[in-house]
Amino acid sequence: IADRLLRSMTENDVIARMEGDEFICFMTNAGSEEEVTERVRQLLSVFEEPFELNDIPVHVTMSIGVKLIHEDMRIHDAGLAVQQADYALSRVKELGKNGYLFFVPEMNDRPLERITLEHDMRKALTRGEFELYYQPQVDMSTCRIVGMEALVRWNHPERGLIPPGEFISLAEENGFIVALGTWIMEEACRQNKQWQDEGLERIPVSVNLSVRQFEMNNLTETVQEVLQRTGLEPQYLDLEITESMTMEVSRASQTLRKLKDMGVAISIDDFGTGYSSLHYLKNFPIHRLKIDRSFVRDLQQDPNDAAIVSAIIALGHNMNMQVIAEGVETKEQLVFLQNNQCDNIQGYYFSPPLPRSGFESLFRRYCNQEAMQCFVHK
Incomplete structure (x- = not known):
């Protein structure tokens, strides 16, 4: 999984495994929302081809939550940005997986108790x-x-x-x-x-x-x-x-x-x-x-x-x-x-x-x- 993700990154991007089956990608110089959308779609396309395990094709789907940030973002806002991307990811899973969503403020309405319970x-x-x-x-x-x-x-x-x-x-x-x-x-x-x-x-x-x-x-x-x-x-x-x-x-x-x-x-x-x-x-x-x-x-x-x-x-x-x-x-x-x-x-x-x-x-x-x-x- 990591190898395929790395192939779709630029030299200035950062990718890390969070836990389990979750990865986080930090895309630099992404530009407009349209450019980010194009890159996210490229990420999804990377998994259209099945993996080969012991000569058996294995299909893997991917869900992506996206949070746009700006250059003037303060360092203590980084954790919040990751959390908001996670909100968007959870919403993708609720809607059926294998897709992407950008974070919108309405996602903050997700009950705090549910977020805490998941954590x-x-x-x-x-x-x-x-x-x-x-x-x-x-x-x-x-x-x-x-x-x-x-x-x-x-x-x-x-x-x-x-x-x-x-x-x-x-x-x-x-x-x-x-x-x-x-x-x-x-x-x-x-x-x-x-x-x-x-x-x-x-x-x-x-x-x-x-x-x-x-x-x-x-x-x-x-x-x-x-x-x-x-x-x-x-x-x-x-x-x-x-x-x-x-x-x-x-x-x-x-x-x-x-x-x-x-x-x-x-x-x-x-x-x-x-x-x-x-x-x-x-x-x-x-x-x-x-x-x-x-x-x-x-x-x-x-x-x-x-x-x-x-x-x-x-x-x-x-x-x-x-x-x-x-x-x-x-x-x-x-x-x-x-x-x-x-x-x-x-x-x-x-x-x-x-x-x-x-x-x-x-x-x-x-x-x-x-x-x-x-x-x-x-």
Whole structure:
């Protein structure tokens, strides 16, 4: 990336890597806005030709935020100029990436809290502020904990515990989700292996893949490296993807089959809420369907939701897939799912997501079938 950027710079320009996939360019003698626009377009054109990695063409897109400055700019304004260029960059990403925008004063209306959160988030990983919570998944026929989902929380030094709904979308937007997602996967695998080594029952841990992670050309290599570093056997890792990730059929099929060949299980999360084609169920190596909580929530009051849940369970079983319902919070929901032979259940009726120590205590307590039956029928 840097080599191509350097080729488009003049001898008086300055380019530096900020962090991750972000670079900053200082163009001297740029002249008018029209001249700057022309140079920015030249930058974008540099990435039209794919890179070659192991004889495989890899396409890279680029988003650019631009701030025009003047020769009389004071030195202490330089930081502000960089920040304003970053505002413009964020706006490009919001609009769909692979383009450019000049900073305009209206971009200052971006909420200060959001800007601060983004800044803090980039430092939180190295500071050890992220923590995984685990929510048990219960088998309806054996009444045992047969899996767990790893869910990230942020222990902010000033704001306290921040739920994922407040920062995951921002991390997706600015690209930080790739680093965060890799950390989540590795920490979940490491913890699962530790529990196994301590003699707890061997169960898989489910980890959500983001869109950006799934689009990475080296996803399978990343997963393989995580498993090697942690020592966790592949069958104890379950990667959850959403339906929309399968829209690019050929690419998705290749990635999923590589993961399956490694021994990793694949689940479709939030099933029924996304890309409404059943083609991928037939052609992709899907292990499990996860019924979205929006259907489970009202299935006792809404006959349409009840019909959808019943149909998803039947569809999954007819295609030799397991089916799990998430968001189970009431006895009535549980009974309905039992009567319709849903395989696994996850939700607050059994347990909320718990920090490491809390989940470990729960798991040790309910590792025998009799205790788990009492838990299910409380």
